[in-house]
Amino acid sequence: MKALRASASLLVLRSKPLWRLLAADKAPLIMGLLQSLLLDQDKTLSSSVFHERLSRELEMLRGQGYDLPQTAQGYVADWIAEGWLSRRFPGGASEEEFELTAEATSALRFINSILKPRTAATESRLANVIQQLSRLAEETDSNPKTRMAALVAERERIDAEIRALERGGVKTLPDERALERAREIIALAEELAADFRNVRDEFDKLNRGLRQSLMESDGSRGEVLEALFAGVDLIAQSEHGKTFTAFWRLLTDGEQSATLLGSLDDVISRPFARSLEQRERRFLQNLTATLMAEGGTVHEVIQQFARSLKTFVQSREFQEQRRLHSLLKEAQQAALLTRDAIRPNATLNYSLTLTSSRIRSISQWELHDPSLNVADASMPDAEASELGLDAVEELVRQSEIDFRxxxxxxQEALATVSQITVGQMLERFPAEQGFGSVVGYVALGAKHGELTQEGESVRWVGSDGKHRTARVPTIYFVRERAIELFDE
Incomplete structure (x- = not known):
């Protein structure tokens, strides 16, 4: 029976993401990628950064001969489905973020513990066990006499140590044992930091469970609804919520924080700390910030879940969700009733109109990069032109009216006559610019000529050799105003 129970438990564990990651066909490559991207340095990465870094790592591995046929997006989708990656969309963020799941983190730490095994039996671990057992025995003892005897013995030990210090005898741990204890503390602190992710996942499950109970509860009011309408924070009042609240209170206590910071500074300044690896020293230096950051994330998740759950109830959105849930259950029950009456491959005289909307995961979308569609603004050197000044002048004359x-x-005409009209000017001088010459004469006449109320028919020959006629106002250019033509 014991073997049967153990086998059943292991079979259940084998279906979990942790075991699936360890037993994956390309587990070494997958775990190497996950560890290098989301465990060693950054714990969370935005979608664009994660895809870019993963693509770069995949290309490097393919260059070494490894068979990795999928794209970065394909692997990310697979890892999310397997339960090794989780994605979240934090408030105020412009894109979703990826991080390792708690089970994937546990699998990676398990493998790392095999690669770098600790000494099986160390003095520091035994001392820690003895200390914790002694403390547990004292704090659970209800006999005043034994508690008093323990306190007196502790006082005598402290007095003896004070007398030894007064005599100048200070004993410190050897560097080997101090280094051993420091690494035990680092291992314990790393496990503590990793536990935050488990706590957050538990709150996520609790949030989903509360929402499910709201949708599946019968009647207009259930126990969950009554508590929420009464203002009770069900997530904070849960078992996990109370445990984390107590931990968070201890972590944010001013006296405890000062003690922790002072102890860390003292340990890092000791000579034996120079024998620690750079990663270990960095971890100790950032331990307080790491615990505060991880704890703060969980605290924000609790607050967000609590607010969203209350909004879910107060906005009556749960009623629509409950109605939709009821319709789905009715459809499933109707399908089960017809299972024996209709074959799965039978043709039904029924057509279903599909929606025109395409449902796609946000992770499959690609952001538009305007820099990819920027027009080429470069200015290559043009070939030397063969046009001379005369040709350029001719082009200018064709594009603009040649008032000069x-x-x-x-001026030539008014030198021989006292006055002349536009029509008479076109008879004396050909319209070199066609209709442009006519417009130019009219513009000059409006400014420097005598404009009358009558009209005049003018004729000219175009550049194509055809005769053309137009009706323009009768304008007289007079010799007395010829000087105005010289002023411009």
Whole structure:
């Protein structure tokens, strides 16, 4: 029976993400990628950064001959489905973030403990066991006489140590044992920091369980609803919530924090600490910040879950969710009733109109990068032109009205006659710019000529050799105002 119970428990564990990661076909590569990206340095990465770094690591591994056929997005989708990666969308963030699940973290730490095994039986671990057992025995003893005897013995030990210090005898741990204890503390603290992720996952399960109970509870009011409407924070009042609240209170206690910081500074300044690895020293230096950051994340998750759950109830959104849940259950029950009456491959005289919306995971979307569609702003050197100044002048004359030539023609005409109209000017001088010459004469006449209320028909030959006619106002250019043509 014992073997049967043990086998049943292991079979259940084998279906968990932790065992699946250890037993994966490419477990060494997968675990190496997960550890290098989300365990050794950064604990969380934004979607864009994680995909970029993973693509770079995959290319490097493929260059070494490893068979990794999928894209980074494909592997991320698989790892999320396997329960090795979790993604969250923090408030105020522009994109989702990825991090290791608690079970994937446990699997990686288990493998690392095999790669770097600790000494099986160390003095520090035994001393820690003895100390904790002694403390447990004292704190659970209800006999005043034995408690008093223990306190007196502790006082005598302290007095003896004080007398030894007064005589100048100070005994310290040898460097080997001090280094051993420091590494035991680091291992314990690392496990403590990893426990925060387990706590957060438990709160996530509790939040989902409360929402499920709201949807599945019968009647308009259930126990969960009554408690929420009464203002009770069910997540904070849960077993995990109370445990974490007590831990958070201890971590944020001013006296305890000062003691922890002072002890860390003292340990790091000791000579034996120089024998620690750089990673170990960095971990001790950042221990307080790490615990506060991890604990703060869990605290924010608790607050967020509590607020969202209350909003879920107060906005009556749970009623719509309950109705949808009821419809789905009815559809499932109807399908089960027809299971024996209709074959699965039978043709039904029923058509279902599908929605036009495509449901896709946000992780499959790609952000638009405007820099990829920027027009080429470079200016290559143009080939030397063969046009001369005469050709350039001709192009300018064709694109703009040549008022300088028109003024010269007017000056020549008014030198022989006292007044002249636009039509008479076109008879004397050809319209070199076609209709542009006509417009130029009218513009000059409006500014420097005598404008009348009558009209005049003018004729000219275009650049294509065809005769053209237009009706323009009768304008007289007079010799008395010819000086105005010279001023411009």
């Amino acid at each position: 030539t028109l003024r010269r023609h007017l």
